[in-house]
Amino acid sequence: MTLDQIETPAALIDRVRMKRNIARMQSRMDTLGVAFRPHVKTAKCVEVAQAQRDAGARGITVSTLKEAEQFFAAGFSDILYAVGIVASKLPRALALRRAGCDLKLIVDNLESAQAVAEFGRTHGESFEVWIEIDTDGHRSGVQPDEPRLLDIGRMLHGDGNGGSHHGARLGGVMTHAGSSYDLNTPDALAALAEQERAGCVRAAGRLRNEGLPCDVVSVGSTPTALAAQHLKGVTEVRAGVYVFFDLVMRNVGVCTTGDLALSVLTTVIGHQVDKGWAILDAGWMAMSRDRGTAKQTHDYGYGQPCTLDGAPLDGYMLTGANQEHGILANVDHPDRDISVHLPVGTRLLILPNHACATGAQFPAYQALSDEGEVAVWNRFYGW
Amino acid sequence: MTLDQIETPAALIDRVRMKRNIARMQSRMDTLGVAFRPHVKTAKCVEVAQAQRDAGARGITVSTLKEAEQFFAAGFSDILYAVGIVASKLPRALALRRAGCDLKLIVDNLESAQAVAEFGRTHGESFEVWIEIDTDGHRSGVQPDEPRLLDIGRMLHGDGNGGSHHGARLGGVMTHAGSSYDLNTPDALAALAEQERAGCVRAAGRLRNEGLPCDVVSVGSTPTALAAQHLKGVTEVRAGVYVFFDLVMRNVGVCTTGDLALSVLTTVIGHQVDKGWAILDAGWMAMSRDRGTAKQTHDYGYGQPCTLDGAPLDGYMLTGANQEHGILANVDHPDRDISVHLPVGTRLLILPNHACATGAQFPAYQALSDEGEVAVWNRFYGW
Incomplete structure (x- = not known):
């Protein structure tokens, strides 16, 4: 199959760009001397994760137990489920561990730590649990200096004998400086990367000073991973969206539009000539x-249109989107000849604001090789 | 299965409210003396469309050819594909018609009308095509008084012999006053409903005055359908989101939060007590x-939290959302006791801004009966 034969709208992966993005991140992690555990929530696609592993990644990060199940079934075993576990989800986690999956859980509160330990004890399983650390205040996690960090650590470690006697064991600490998405200068990103590193390492130190084990110190977001000057005390880094990058990351300053590996293939289905609009079959769905x-320095509306060879149509953007209609226009210079420039049937690529969100709208990717051949790579969704 | 046994996050349908919404709309259409053709893009679910048909709906409207294929396979035959057709999609439309589906297409430009007629002629098929009319300037369509309306009509009608000799036949006109979502008073809605009706009827009159056939005059959006004072000259109405309603519709003023039939079941997984946050396992995914x-009168953030019996938690909303994390807070009165009020493990319902968008994130609905029993209703996605 070639690009012309794909029905629109379609989610297109530029495999050359994807491989370049994977190599760039892996090379940076190798230089910094840390393991790399990609977050596979961005693509939810086995072929993408295999490319990350082939490049040197060790283990994966997931955002749902469904991802854990799907990737385990596809041969991935070292899996971090990086959303705080609650009691009601423990039976599924248990089933994965009993099937041989090296699944790690995270908690940021005493109630959940206790729930894991008790459930594990009841079922003769010792869950590996990491403590989530809050290093930038954007979401969940225990702050590095909070007293309850040690309470949670002790709850997970139990009497220290570990094994199935206790039901849980403390594997390490992890943090995600998601506020990095709000920044846009190298200095600010490097400063946040250092804050993320230092906070997580400090939390690990406090646990160890109490005699608690803390083998893993895991940090990361795409911007901080690419901005970190050193990662002393860190054992592994996690990042997800770097594999495709997107317009948000372009505005953060960690890639160019030429790095974006995911786009939406669309067809012009009509015009409103008086307004200078082309109507596309790619809307918000x-x-x-x-x-x-x-809210960033460059607002791309619902996306940046490009010709099929990837060249951005400067000045044009998706100014609006209904469920199955996109409106393409030149905002500053309304194009009254748009039906001549982009006649009905014209095919375009639209670079997305957020690759994780756009990918999630599609049952499959069309993965384009450097020779112009297209392979179908399935993805999954749900929980 | 009961509510307690559903894993979170889940998309919950309150069947009692849904049936009430369906009955309300159908009763209104019956009173106005028009046929009703629900837009099934909102739910993409066979059981929901069956309930609409059982209540009196005639035919369905779809936003993708995949919907057409799925609903045709489930026993629906009278289907309007309400997005402008382009040449590349005609083979799929042809396959549906050859399989016996009474599929109708729409166009708003001469190129597409010509493409349909030529493709139909080549393949011995006479496609029924309606012309899309633009009655409020919000998206696609031909304005009622544009000269090209008649050119398109003539292109579709051909020499008037119809049948497979020509490849297309003109079935009618249709419009969608989607700008109704921007309004919030009964008077403004009634005025737009009249504008939508009058514009579409005027377009039909112009075609008929030229000797062109125009059996169908189809209008609608949920707000205008519910606000129209009369529908003289209209043969059918289309509406979609009314089946669930949502917070956007509540702000438009056509329902109350007590009518909302779709919500997301979620679990509290942690807190940031200093900030008054509860962290949920329902994020933007x-x-x-x-x-x-x-941009409406009441900004609900990412949604309105309710207790499991459907009572809104006044003052609280989803103030933020990451991929799998939602942040629930009381914006005006930060709740420092939130971990006491909503401890880890608490289950809540979140009413969504936009039912069409929220439903699309889930592979299935959990449909709750008035007796508290839950059935799984599959939905589909993609194109």
Whole structure:
């Protein structure tokens, strides 16, 4: 199959760019001397994760137990489920561990730590649990200096004998400086990367000073991973969206539009000539409702249109989106000849604001090789 | 299965409310003396469309050819594909018609009308095509008084002999006053409903005055359908989101929060007590990125939390959302006791901004009966 034969809208992966993005991140991690555990929530696609592993990644990070199940079934065993576990989800986690999956859980509160230990004890399983650390205040996690960090650590470690007698064991600490998405200068990103590193290492130190084990110190987000000057005390880094990058990351300053490996293939289906609009068959159902660039330095609307060879149509953007209609226009210079420039049937690529959100709208990717051949790579969704 | 046994996050349908919404709309259409053709893009679920048909709906409207294929396979034959057709999609439309589906297409330009007629002629098929009319300037369509309306009509009608000799036949006109979502008073809605009706009827009159056939005059959006005072000259109405309603519709003023039939079941997985936050396992992947209430009179953030019996938690909302994390907070009165009020493990319902976008994030609905029993209703996605 070639690009011409794909029905629109479609989610297109540029495999050359994807491989370059994977190599760039892995090379940086190798230089910094840390293991790399990609977050596979971005693509939810086995072929993408295999490419990351082939490049040197060790283990994966997931955002749902469904991802854990799907990737375990596809041959991935070392899996971190990086959303705080609660009691009601423990039976599924148990089933994965009993099937041989080296699944790690995270908690950021005493109630959940206790629930894991008790459930594990009841079922003769010792869950490996990491403590989530809050290093930038953007979401969940225990702050590095909070007293309860040690309470949670002791709850997980139990009497220290570990094994199935206790039900849980403390494997390490992890943090995610997600506020990095709000920054846009190298200095600010490097400073946040250092804050992320230092906070997580400090938390690990406090646990160890209490005699608690803390083998893993795991940090990361795409921007901080690429901005970190050193990662002393860190054992592994996690990042997800770097594999495709997107317009939000372009505005953060960690890639260019030429690095974006995911786009939406679309067809012009009509015009409103008086307004200078072309109407596309890619609306928000294809692009997602993500407007992540709205508050950034460059607002791309619902996405940046490009010709099929990847060249951005400068000045044009998706100014609006209904469920299955996108509106393409030149905002500053309304194009009254748009039906001549982009006649009905014209095919375009739209670069998305947020690759994780756009990818999630599609059952499969069309993965384009450097020779112009297209392979179908399935993805999954749900929980 | 009961509510307690459902894993979170989950998309919950309150069947009692859904049936009430369906009955309300159908009763209104019956009173206005028009046929009703629900838009099934909202739920993409056979059981929901069956309930609409059982209540009196005639035919369905779809937003993708995949919907047409799925609903045709489930026993629906009278299907309007309400997005402008382009040449590349005609083979799929042809396959549906050859399989016996009474599929109708729409166009708003001469190129597409010509493409349909030529493709139909080549393949011995006479496609029924309606012309899309633009009655409020919000998206696609031909304005009622544009000269090209008649050119398109003549292109579709051909020499008037119809049948497979020509490849297309003109079935009618249709319009969608989607700008109704921007309104919020009964008077403004009634005025737009009249504008939608009058514009579409005027377009039909112009075609008929030229000797062209125009059996169908199809109008609608949920707000205008519910606000129309009369529908003289209209043969059918289309509406979609009314089946669930949502917070956007509540702000438009056509329903109350007590009518909302779709919600997301979620679990509290942690807290940031200093900030008054509860962290939920429903982030934007569950709620969608839709922020449709942001510019309305009441901004609900990413959604309105309710207790399991459907009572809204006044003052609280989803103030933020990451992929699998939602942040619940009381914006005006930060709740420092939130971990006491909503401890880890608490289950809540979140009413969504936009039912079409939220439903699309889930592979299935959990449909709750008035007796508290839950059935799984599959939905589909993609194109």
